[in-house]
Amino acid sequence: MRILCLFAFFLALVSCVQSDRDVFPSGPVRVKIPAYGPNGAYEMRVVQLETVDNLKVFGGSSARFYYSPGVEGNSIVGLRPSVKLGKDADGVYFPLDAVSLQILTIYFHSEKLREFDRALDIENLTRWPKTIVLNAQIPGASVYVRHNNAFYWPDRDAMVFVPYTQTSLPIAVNGGVIGHEHFHYIFESLVERQVKKKGMYDEESSTAAGTTIVEGTEGANSCTGTDGRKRYLLLLSRALNEGLADVWAWLYSGDTRFVERSLSLGAGADDVADPTNPLCDEFVGGVKAARRLSKEVDRKAVRDLDSKVKGKIESCKCFHARIVDIEAAAKASGLPRDTSVGLAYHLGSRVAKVVKQFVTGGEGQLKTLGLEDRHKVARALLVGLTKIEKRILSLKDGEWVEPADLVALVTQEMSFVSPENCKYLQSKLGNNERVRVCGSGGKAAVAE
Amino acid sequence: MKKLFFLVVFLLSGSVFAQKAVRFQSVIARPEAKPRDNFKAIFYLSQDFRFERNENMGYSPHRLMSLGFGLRYLGRYVGFIEGGSFNESTGVGNVQVNRKFETVNFSGALMTQAWGIAPYVGLGLGVARDTADITVDGADSNNRSNWEPISHFFGGVRFFPRTTAWVSLEGKFVVGPRIDPNPAPGFLVRLGLEL
Numbered sequence: 161m162r163i164l165c166l167f168a169f170f171l172a173l174v175s176c177v178q179s180d181r182d183v184f185p186s187g188p189v190r191v192k193i194p195a196y197g198p199n200g201a202y203e204m205r206v207v208q209l210e211t212v213d214n215l216k217v218f219g220g221s222s223a224r225f226y227y228s229p230g231v232e233g234n235s236i237v238g239l240r241p242s243v244k245l246g247k248d249a250d251g252v253y254f255p256l257d258a259v260s261l262q263i264l265t266i267y268f269h270s271e272k273l274r275e276f277d278r279a280l281d282i283e284n285l286t287r288w289p290k291t292i293v294l295n296a297q298i299p300g301a302s303v304y305v306r307h308n309n310a311f312y313w314p315d316r317d318a319m320v321f322v323p324y325t326q327t328s329l330p331i332a333v334n335g336g337v338i339g340h341e342h343f344h345y346i347f348e349s350l351v352e353r354q355v356k357k358k359g360m361y362d363e364e365s366s367t368a369a370g371t372t373i374v375e376g377t378e379g380a381n382s383c384t385g386t387d388g389r390k391r392y393l394l395l396l397s398r399a400l401n402e403g404l405a406d407v408w409a410w411l412y413s414g415d416t417r418f419v420e421r422s423l424s425l426g427a428g429a430d431d432v433a434d435p436t437n438p439l440c441d442e443f444v445g446g447v448k449a450a451r452r453l454s455k456e457v458d459r460k461a462v463r464d465l466d467s468k469v470k471g472k473i474e475s476c477k478c479f480h481a482r483i484v485d486i487e488a489a490a491k492a493s494g495l496p497r498d499t500s501v502g503l504a505y506h507l508g509s510r511v512a513k514v515v516k517q518f519v520t521g522g523e524g525q526l527k528t529l530g531l532e533d534r535h536k537v538a539r540a541l542l543v544g545l546t547k548i549e550k551r552i553l554s555l556k557d558g559e560w561v562e563p564a565d566l567v568a569l570v571t572q573e574m575s576f577v578s579p580e581n582c583k584y585l586q587s588k589l590g591n592n593e594r595v596r597v598c599g600s601g602g603k604a605a606v607a608e
Numbered sequence: 609m610k611k612l613f614f615l616v617v618f619l620l621s622g623s624v625f626a627q628k629a630v631r632f633q634s635v636i637a638r639p640e641a642k643p644r645d646n647f648k649a650i651f652y653l654s655q656d657f658r659f660e661r662n663e664n665m666g667y668s669p670h671r672l673m674s675l676g677f678g679l680r681y682l683g684r685y686v687g688f689i690e691g692g693s694f695n696e697s698t699g700v701g702n703v704q705v706n707r708k709f710e711t712v713n714f715s716g717a718l719m720t721q722a723w724g725i726a727p728y729v730g731l732g733l734g735v736a737r738d739t740a741d742i743t744v745d746g747a748d749s750n751n752r753s754n755w756e757p758i759s760h761f762f763g764g765v766r767f768f769p770r771t772t773a774w775v776s777l778e779g780k781f782v783v784g785p786r787i788d789p790n791p792a793p794g795f796l797v798r799l800g801l802e803l
């Protein structure tokens with residue numbers, strides 16, 4: 161009996177003491193997660209995580225997680241989630257539940273995005289480790305924000321994932337979407353921070369008393385004066401942010417169908433896009449627009465807009481007129497003013513398509529870019545962002561800027577693109593006589 | 609290292625059983641002893657409610673069904689071996705994780721009995737492993753962990769409504785490197801026969 165007790169005590173001690181290596185790894189760990197594979201689909205793959213410092217309350221120098229947290233002052237406070245992992249005979253950790261799987265996957269992408277940033281010398285542009293909020297509950301928010309979404313929360317510098325309720329690839333597992341959200345950090349740093357400081361945006365989300373909405377097309381069909389310019393700049397900036405984020409997501413993940421993988425088009429939205437059409441070619445980001453355009457008034461406006469612009473980047477006049485139309489209609493219908501954000505998504509999706517098509521071959525056969533090529537495009541995009549910021553900040557009172565001009569500030573940095581593609585670009589940016597749309601490689605088609 | 613660990617476990621277990629066997633031999637050598645009365649075989653089915661962390665970061669009981677058998681010696685010492693498992697399924701979107709937890713335990717308890725009520729305390733050692741079948745976007749992946757050591761401490765009361773049938777209520781703490789929380793509290797109900 162004594163031996164039995166001694167033996168039991170010894171083994172109990174062994175199983176009591178949790179191996180340090182199992183909680184605090186001293187080096188890289190291998191985990192199995194869903195990742196976008198070379199065959200163009202998501203599959204479970206073994207990947208290596210380099211910076212994890214806690215395998216229980218999972219986190220490391222690339223990301224820290226919160227689960228259903230609250231906000232106190234400027235801080236996010238709440239539960240730091242634990243993960244449940246198994247460890248196979250090869251020493252590879254695998255998730256034992258769906259939340260653990262999402263946490264591992266987001267961490268993997270945080271590391272990879274950091275590597276991507278490092279290759280572009282912008283690692284220090286954003287803060288690491290990233291703050292990741294999972295299962296965020298946002299009472300009072302619209303249905304599009306409460307579920308099936310992810311967003312960057314600049315006030316808290318956090319990437320937020322709300323519960324996913326659809327039956328496709330969860331957003332928290334979708335590398336493209338995570339890359340898209342990461343780009344918002346970059347856009348915030350390189351473009352929006354200074355513009356916001358200068359008070360150039362009208363960020364009022366509800367129609368405040370006294371806010372002027374120029375009703376009717378007479379006063380709105382112009383890009384002159386000061387009425388509505390702040391709102392226009394806000395939505396134009398949002399459009400570029402969303403559109404270029406889609407481009408970034410593609411550059412990072414190599415996945416051209418990342419939106420479609422997670423978000424299905426809602427009923428009645430097929431007037432905006434053909435859901436069977438690969439988003440990469442025709443409608444990158446378009447699903448987002450379609451999701452937001454739930455109200456008939458909104459969908460009709462976009463349908464009208466589509467028939468007019470035929471895939472082009474619309475003019476300042478056109479975009480502004482639509483903003484005014486929608487916000488006036490929203491006000492009359494008792495809808496929030498932010499209904500017009502759908503327009504920004506729609507323009508953004510067109511920006512994404514145009515940039516991507518320009519880079520990968522115009523209207524012709526799309527080519528697949530290697531990582532080096534994608535870095536090259538991303539570098540050009542970053543330079544373009546600094547120029548966009550400069551251009552917006554330099555606007556004089558009453559001066560407006562054409563959407564195509566800002567897109568051209570990005571594309572003109574892509575001098576490595578074949579000159580033939582400039583024709584495609586010109587067809588989408590319009591007869592642009594104000595700025596050069598192509599880089600030096602496209603001088604033949606340069607309008608300036 | 610693990611193999612050595614299990615070898616030590618095996619040998620020590622063997623030595624304990626050997627010691628018991630020698631005592632048993634000495635008991636049956638004496639004509640006045642009634643070894644059949646000293647040893648009783650135990651068979652039981654148990655339902656364990658173990659409070660593990662769930663995917664919402666709260667705690668909920670996992671229902672682990674076990675089957676076990678063992679011996680009760682001199683009415684006071686109880687030893688048994690049991691095997692059990694539970695399944696857990698979680699998912700989001702087209703991601704599905706089906707987990708199976710399996711465990712095999714060897715336990716010993718000290719028991720005292722009066723008027724059909726037998727309180728007891730004990731501890732046990734064993735191994736556990738997890739299997740996870742993960743489906744993502746239609747692609748399957750099967751994963752299985754190694755057997756890893758766990759231990760448990762328990763105390764409870766066994767009721768004998770009949771001389772051969774019993775039911776016990778037990779509180780239990782399970783300890784192991786991948787048990788969350790560690791230790792994990794739980795309680796269980798056993799229905800058994802003592803022959």
